Amino acid sequence: MMLAGSGNPAYLSAMVQPISAQPHGVAAPAQGRLTSAILWGAAGVGGLALLAAAALWFHYGTAVFFEMIAAGVSACF
Secondary structure, three states, rough: OOOOOOOOOOHHHOOOOOOOOOOOOOHHHHHHHHHHHHHHHHHHHHHHHHHHHHHHHHHHHHHHHHHHHHHHHHHOO
């Protein structure tokens, strides 16, 4: 069974339209800058968390550090 018969060329010409590669109004470089900014921000927050953990480790020692982490985890759950 044919979906569109050969007697209806208007149907076929309306269905075959080019699709643009990029949506209108959205620039690709801006999207790349936003992604880069998000990644740099996440890396910065992760670095600060790692630095804070190292500072607590050196200040309080290993036993107190692990007890503080365990108390924090148990307080969340």
